[in-house]
Amino acid sequence: MKTILAIHTGGTISMSQNDKGEIVPNDENPIAEQQSILKGQVKLITDEMFNLPSPHVTPEVMLKIKQRIIKAIADGIDGVVITHGTDTLEETAYFLDLTLPNTIPVVVTGAMRSSNEIGSDGLYNFRNAILVAATDESYGKGVLVVMNDEIHTARFVTKTHTTNVATFRTPTFGPIGIVTQDKAKYFQELIQTEVADIDHVVSGVYLIKAYAGMDGTLFDAINQSDTKGLVIEGLGAGNLPPQTLPAIQKLLDRQIPIVLVSRCYNGVAQDIYDYQGGGIQLKKMGLILCQGLNGQKARIKLLVGLSDEKSGKSLAHFVRNAVS
C-alpha cells in the first residue's frame, strides 16, 4: 500500500461559508480531518503546514513547502498531495515543478466552493489528487494539478474563471490526463526541463502587463536599486508600444534581465515583427523571449533562476524555453 503525504496550506478548500454567506478560514481544517479517503488503498499522512488564503502565499512559503517535500522524499514517502488556494495555486505548483527532483508524484489541488457549500468540490478534488499521487503512471511527470477530473502539468495550467469549478485550463497544449472510473489516465508525455535545487528566494522580481498607448512610467517606477528582474506581458506575438523602449533600455543598461511573454491566453511569444517595438527589435535589445509561459509563471521561473544564481546566457537558457 502506498503512503501519501497530504500537505495542507489553506485556501477555499479549507474554508467554510458563514451565516452571512461570506467565505471564511476555519481554525480546524475540515479537509485535513478526512482521514478515511481511499482507506484500504493508501496510507494517508497529514501535515497542516499553513492555513493561508492563497493571496497570502509568498515565494518564501513555496520554498518551505519544497523543503518539506524534500524531507518526505528522504523519508521514503510514495507521493505528495498539496491542498492550496486556487488564486496563486499555479504559481506554487510551478515553483515546485522547477525546484523539486522529479522522483515521486507531487499533486496540487484546491476547490472553488468551500467545504459546507452546496456542490462543494473540495473533498472530491482531494480524493482524486490522492488517487493520482498513488498511481504508478504519475511518476516522472513533473508537478501535477488535479481539479475537476482533469490532470494538468504545473508548467502550463492556469486559473481562467473567478468562480466556476472548471476554472483550471491548459491553454495551447490541453490537460495531460483525466481521472475516470477511479483511475488516472494519461494521454500526453511531459518533456523534461532543468530543475534548480534552490535554498533561498530573491526578491525584486516584477511583472508588468503591456497595453495600448503604454509609455515608460511603470518601467521608470520599477527602476530601483533592489530590482533584480522583470517580466513583461507583451502584446500579441510579443511586441511593445514604442514609447516604452527608452525606459526599458535603461533597465537593460543596468544588466537587469527582462523576460518577454505574451498577454494572449493562447500561443507563444516570438520574434516575428520587424517594426519599432516589434519582437525582432526587442530580441536584438536583449529581452529574453520566453515560449509558452504566462506572465506569472515566467516570473516564478525568472525568480527561481536568479535564486539559483544564474545570470547572462545560463539564465536566458533556463528561462527561455518551457517546452524543451
Ligand SMILES: NC(=O)C[C@H](N)C(=O)O
Ligand atoms: N478558490 C480559492 O481557493 C480562492 C481563494 N481566494 C484562495 O486562493 O485562497
